[in-house]
Amino acid sequence: MIEEPYRWVEAIANRREYIETQLASGSPIVALGYRDGILFLTLGQTRQKIFEIYNRIAMGAIGHPGDIERLRMAAIELASTEGFTRSAADVSLRRLVHYSLSPVMKGAFEQVYGAPYLARMLFAEIGDRPEEDLFLRVDYDGEIATNGATFAQARRDFAVLSGTRQSSELMESFLKTEHSSDAAFEATLKSGLDAWSVGNMTLQMSEAKELPERTTITKYRQEQLAKAGIEAGILERNDSQAIRYRSLLDKELRALIHE
Amino acid sequence: MESSLVTLDPHFSSGADDFPALLRRKGLLASATVTPTSAVATPQQKSWQPTEATTILAFKFSGGVLVAGDRRATAGNTVVYDRADKVLEIDRHSIMAIAGVPATAWEMARVLEHSFQYFRRTQLQEMSVDGKVRALSKLLRDNFGFVMQGVGVVVPIFATYAGNSKPEARLYFYDAMGAQFEATDYAATGSGSPAVRGILYYENNWGSTPLQKTSEDEAISTALRALDTAAESDTSTGGVDRSGKIYPLIKIVSRQGIRTLPESKIAAVFKETVA
Numbered sequence: 001m002i003e004e005p006y007r008w009v010e011a012i013a014n015r016r017e018y019i020e021t022q023l024a025s026g027s028p029i030v031a032l033g034y035r036d037g038i039l040f041l042t043l044g045q046t047r048q049k050i051f052e053i054y055n056r057i058a059m060g061a062i063g064h065p066g067d068i069e070r071l072r073m074a075a076i077e078l079a080s081t082e083g084f085t086r087s088a089a090d091v092s093l094r095r096l097v098h099y100s101l102s103p104v105m106k107g108a109f110e111q112v113y114g115a116p117y118l119a120r121m122l123f124a125e126i127g128d129r130p131e132e133d134l135f136l137r138v139d140y141d142g143e144i145a146t147n148g149a150t151f152a153q154a155r156r157d158f159a160v161l162s163g164t165r166q167s168s169e170l171m172e173s174f175l176k177t178e179h180s181s182d183a184a185f186e187a188t189l190k191s192g193l194d195a196w197s198v199g200n201m202t203l204q205m206s207e208a209k210e211l212p213e214r215t216t217i218t219k220y221r222q223e224q225l226a227k228a229g230i231e232a233g234i235l236e237r238n239d240s241q242a243i244r245y246r247s248l249l250d251k252e253l254r255a256l257i258h259e
Numbered sequence: 260m261e262s263s264l265v266t267l268d269p270h271f272s273s274g275a276d277d278f279p280a281l282l283r284r285k286g287l288l289a290s291a292t293v294t295p296t297s298a299v300a301t302p303q304q305k306s307w308q309p310t311e312a313t314t315i316l317a318f319k320f321s322g323g324v325l326v327a328g329d330r331r332a333t334a335g336n337t338v339v340y341d342r343a344d345k346v347l348e349i350d351r352h353s354i355m356a357i358a359g360v361p362a363t364a365w366e367m368a369r370v371l372e373h374s375f376q377y378f379r380r381t382q383l384q385e386m387s388v389d390g391k392v393r394a395l396s397k398l399l400r401d402n403f404g405f406v407m408q409g410v411g412v413v414v415p416i417f418a419t420y421a422g423n424s425k426p427e428a429r430l431y432f433y434d435a436m437g438a439q440f441e442a443t444d445y446a447a448t449g450s451g452s453p454a455v456r457g458i459l460y461y462e463n464n465w466g467s468t469p470l471q472k473t474s475e476d477e478a479i480s481t482a483l484r485a486l487d488t489a490a491e492s493d494t495s496t497g498g499v500d501r502s503g504k505i506y507p508l509i510k511i512v513s514r515q516g517i518r519t520l521p522e523s524k525i526a527a528v529f530k531e532t533v534a
Contacts, residue, residue, distance in 0.1 A: 052380050076380050077281060084278075084373045085287055241351075243376070 011112045019140050020164075022118055026062030028162040028171060028199030031124045033133040033181050034188040037244070038124045038235040041192040043200070045229040052245035054079035055088050056126045057096070058235050060161055063119030063140070071119055075101065088242060093125035097136045097144060106142030116140055122161040126235035126244050130181040135159030157181035160199065167202040174198045174211055186256050193230075193257070197221040230254070278374040279398065288370070290401055312495030314451030315345055315356040316485055317416045317430055318459060318470045319444055320478035323513030324418040324428045326354045327482040329451075329490065330505055331497030332361055341497060346508045350375050351516045352420045353391060358449030359413035359435075363405065367398050367413060388421045392431050392439055399437035406435050414448045420512045427514065444470050451489030451496035458485045475511070479525065480532040482509060487533060499529060 029042045029049060040050045040060050050060045053075050061068045078100050083091045101121075109116040117140055125134040135147040137159055149155040158175045162168040178191045197220045202208045212220075232248040282288035315328040328345035331338060346356045347368045355371060357364035374394050378386045386394070395417055405411035417431045417439075431439050432446040440446075444463050447455040462481055463470045473481065483499060486507050490498025499506055506525045511518045 048383065051383070054380075073381060076377065080278065080373055080377050080380075081281065081285055081287060084282065084369060243351075 008112065012110065015109070015112065015116060016141070019116060019118060023063055023120055023140070024163040025203065026120070026161075026163040028160060028167060028196050028203070029060035029062065029122055030171065030175075030192045030195045030199075031058075031060065031122055031135055031159045031161075032175070032179055032188050032192050032195075033124075033130050033135075033157040034183045034185060035130065035181070035237075036185060037237045038126050038133055039185070039188050039192055039232065040124065040234070041189070041196065041230065041232045043193075043196055043224055043228045043230055045231070048231065050231055050233045050247070052233070052247075053123070054083060054091050055243050055245075056235060057091070057093050057123060058233055058245050059121055059123050061119055061121040062161060062163065063117070067117045067119040068121075071101065071105075071117060071121065074104070075123075093123055093134055093136060097123060097138055101138055102142040102144055104142075105138065105140060109141040120161060122159055124159065124235060126237060128237070128239065130157060130237075131155075133157065133181075137161060158195075160195065162199045163203050166208065167199045170202050170208065170211060171195045171199040189232075189253060189256060193221055193225070194218075197224060200224065225254075225257075277394070278377040279370055279401065281377070282370070290404065311358040311412065311414050311449045313345060313358045313449040314447065314455055314486060314489040314493065314496040315358050315416055315449050316447040316452070316455050316459065316482060317354075317356060317418050317442075317445065318463075318478070318481075319428050319430060320470055320473045320475065322475050322478070323420060323511050324354075324430055325478045325482055325509060325511050326356050326416065326418050327486060327507050327509045328356050329486050329497040329507050330500075331495065333495045336494070341500065341503065341505055344508055346510050348510070348517050349391075352512060354418045354510050354512050354517060355395070356416040356418075357413060358415070358452075360411045363402060363411035364413045364415070367395075367402070367415075370398060371395055388419055388424045388429055391419060392417060392429075395431075396433065396437040396439045399433055399435065403436055416446050416448060418512055420514060422514060428512070447485075449496070451486075451493035454489045454492060455485045458488055476528055479509060479520065479528045483507065483525070483529050483533045499533070501534070 027042055027044045032039045040058055042049055047065060051072055053059050057079065059072065059075065075096060078096055079091045105117050108114060119140060121138045123136045127133045137145040147156040147159050158179055160168050160171040162171060175195050194217050197217050198211065201212060201220055229250045230253050232253060234246055234248060235244045236246065279288055283290060312333045313329060317324055317326040326346050330342050332340040332343040346354060349355050349368065349372045355368050371394060375386050375391060402411055412435050414435055415433055419429050420427055430442045430446055432442060432448055433439050445459040487498045490496040506522055506529065509520045509525060
């Protein structure tokens with residue numbers, strides 16, 4: 001039956017719908033480029049979702065833990081062998097995603113007899129200056145979205161990952177006005193938590209078209225922070241160390257937001 | 260990336276491999292096998308000389324562990340290079356100092372550095388001190404085939420500082436086959452090491468203060484004196500090049516991490532207490 005072209009298209013469409021449903025409940029992840037680095041942030045304590053990939057690269061992911069694990073391992077293996085055989089400076093996120101991960105994910109998605117990767121990933125690579133920070137979002141079908149300037153959008157200093165398109169779009173429109181790349185860490189942390197709140201609220205509502213009120217966001221953030229832990233990591237811009245990734249503790253972050 | 264790097268292995272080992280195993284799987288790390296016949300020393304094969312032409316030393320002092328190495332690299336009777344770095348940083352709290360064939364030693368340091376990072380990234384936890392010490396031991400063991408063929412003998416010293424171990428400062432030396440020995444106070448390897456061991460033993464037992472209680476300046480002074488003494492009788496050890504103003508490389512590992520002493524500091528101590 002798959003031999004007939006329209007059957008194949010139908011099978012792919014079904015598979016897309018199935019995966020979208022599976023991913024729809026994933027807690028959002030925010031990555032924000034600021035003056036001294038890039039902050040990765042999410043809320044929740046069930047399992048780790050933010051990871052170090054290489055000296056200058058970090059990753060956040062939602063989806064099935066088994067699939068995330070396979071892709072994470074693949075990314076680390078590729079970056080590590082590249083960094084070992086050439087040099088750490090030759091490891092590039094753009095090449096890692098465009099030439100290795102995306103084709104593999106697309107391949108798995110379109111082989112309708114095999115299992116696709118149930119995962120959506122957000123990568124960031126720290127640059128020497130905020131303008132050089134790179135954010136890449138890779139979807140289960142190998143589709144790549146970047147923070148670079150296109151005809152439709154200006155360059156962004158942030159990227160988000162969420163269960164639904166609606167949720168990530170609202171988070172993006174929130175951050176477009178609330179976040180700037182020359183912000184200090186504390187301000188970045190706060191807008192990150194707010195953006196997460198916007199994203200998570202949207203996931204829980206069926207039809208959310210517009211950004212919630214400021215006070216609603218703050219109230220929601222406080223409620224969620226009382227229930228769940230903050231998971232965060234940063235890529236530091238400071239070039240005195242080769243390894244830029246550092247995970248942050250819930251405790252040290254709470255001390256900064258006074259809540 | 261090369262084609263071998265692009266395709267993903269469908270049967271993922273998911274981190275069961277350590278980094279050297281990953282490199283071997285991808286054909287990026289050569290390994291020499293020791294066949295029973297090569298282990299039997301025929302007259303011809305016995306002719307290899309264990310060349311560890313250098314001097315490296317390390318000892319614990321009040322501010323952590325000091326690791327020092329001279330700068331000379333030799334091939335037979337020829338001085339090839341007088342600014343070699345034999346004291347290498349492996350991670351934020353580990354130093355490996357090398358005596359032996361530089362090509363193998365530097366490659367080993369690279370593998371080790373990546374191994375620790377690979378473990379942390381894949382397993383989401385820092386490798387333990389014992390794990391790190393063992394990783395180096397395994398690399399030496401894997402390299403022994405090359406040693407038997409007469410190339411690539413490496414005899415390193417490994418110093419690390421871990422807040423959660425007791426004692427916090429750890430110092431190890433190895434033999435070419437990979438046996439690891441933990442040193443309580445000091446370690447030295449390389450061709451100039453007999454003299455250095457004599458000095459450190461003497462200083463530790465009958466000197467004005469035991470090594471572990473010495474201040475940083477005293478420790479630097481002891482290291483410089485020891486390397487200068489080694490260079491006195493060992494042609495393969497550079498010691499301190501007075502005319503060229505080339506000083507040994509000294510690094511200190513402590514709770515705060517690794518510090519490379521600036522040349523000006525070493526020169527000042529040298530001028531005051533050694534020259």
